[in-house]
Amino acid sequence: MKVLIVFLGLFVIQASFVSYQGDMTRYMARQAELKFMAEECASSAAALWDQEAYGAGEIRFDDEAGREFARDFLDYRIRDMEGVEDIHLNLTFEDDYAGYQPGSPPGVPAVTATLVLVCEDVFSLPFLSVTSIQRQSRYEIQENPFV
């Protein structure tokens, strides 16, 4: 009986560890994926400039087109993601027109994308729970093409 109890104890611990390790691998992969998605949103939105301002020799982000691109991109990416309930996007545009955030280098146009993925619990174990993942990326235009 003693042997059986010890065996069952070890079995439960090892099964829990295997479950944790598998879930952790998935969690890390999803974090990386979200980071890449945030980078794509920021860099692609930063490539969309207001044509009129561009013609006048100034950089002004087309924030409406940038948001539309990012939203379409996220919809495309999450359509096959398992367990995803929702994804929240926050795009912040910084240029001479919209102004610069405190702490940001002035004169350097930038787009910051923040993604919050709301999903089913990543971990199967009852004492661990992760239901949202947040990642942020910032794309700066260091070299002004008009200078």
Place this chain on the structure above:
Amino acid sequence: MKQFIILMAVLPVMMIFFLQFTADQRHGRIVGEIQEIVYSAKETAKQEGYFSPENRRRLKEDLGRAAGSDPEEILIESDDRIKTRFGVGEERLIYFTVSVPIRGVMAASPILGMTEEENCYRLVIDSYTASERI
């Protein structure tokens, strides 16, 4: 003697767990590497406006090395037309799908009655990126 017989019965079950720990670590590393490699190739495609033959060849080689697969088994689907930054709508977007077979997900699969085909899956990355080619 009884204890020894029990140990002999229990040990293989416990060994499967230890082998599975290693298999999971390997699996996690492979998935991470595949993501990095595809990301890097995507950045190159962004600059070039499409997945050039050279980029595809390098991508297949790198993925094959990372996943321990034959490069020919790796599937890359993407448009051959060059997209530009100032293209309108879809003309700016480079769609791509990369599919990589990953084997040996479960350790000791023959003991568990799994065939090699059953112990394999394809990791598919289906995405698009906006071209930055002028």
